[in-house]
Amino acid sequence: MKKSFLIFLVIFLVVFALDQFIKHLIVHGFDYESEAVSIALIYNKGVAFSMFSFLGSTLKYIQIVLVFVVLTALVRQKEFFIHNHYVFGIIFGAGCSNILDRFTYVGVVDYIHWxxxxxxxxxxxxxxxxIDIGVGILIMKMLFLSKTK
Incomplete structure (x- = not known):
């Protein structure tokens, strides 16, 4: 369990730090335009597609509670956590970085327009x-494992 938690923590910190570094560049003026993608600062006050933006600053506190509830559930499901620690490091590192944005800026720093x-x-x-990659890996693992049983 200790080794799994250490790997979780390292991946969490790497994803969190990398995301915050990229956002720092965007907030301080980096932008880009091409035929495929635009990089320009947008603050998202909701979640995906700006859903729940009507909750305002309450949303960040709800998200913090959800993170602790899910982490508590994972700690109780040690076997599940041990087999997926790296995936949870990715998901929680990214998710917590987005939550930090809500405290640091007026919303989550979004910038990629495909x-x-x-x-x-x-x-x-x-x-x-x-987050999408982490959830995708988890789903693929669950589908693959259910077919091998």
Missing amino acids: HYVIDFPAVFNFADVM
């Missing part, structure tokens, strides 16, 4: 991509 082939209707960030 418009190649399709004009994706939302602006997102590195943390969002890491």
Whole structure:
């Protein structure tokens, strides 16, 4: 368990720090425009597609409570945590970075607008991509493991 938690913590910190570094660059003026993607600062006061933005500053406190509830549940499910510690490091590092944005700025720092082939209707960030990758890995592992049993 200790080794799994240490790996979780290292991955958490790397994802968290990298996301905050990228956001620092964006907040301080970095932008980019091409045919496929635009990089420009947008503050998202809600969650995906600005849902729940009506909650205002209450949203960040709800998210903190959710993080602690899920972490508590994971600690109680030691076997599940041990087998997925690196995935949870990715997901929690990215998620906590987005929560920190709510305290540091007026909302989550989003900056990637994808418009190649399709004009994706939302602006997102590195943390969002890491959360999607982490959840995708978890789903793939669960599907693969259920077929082998």
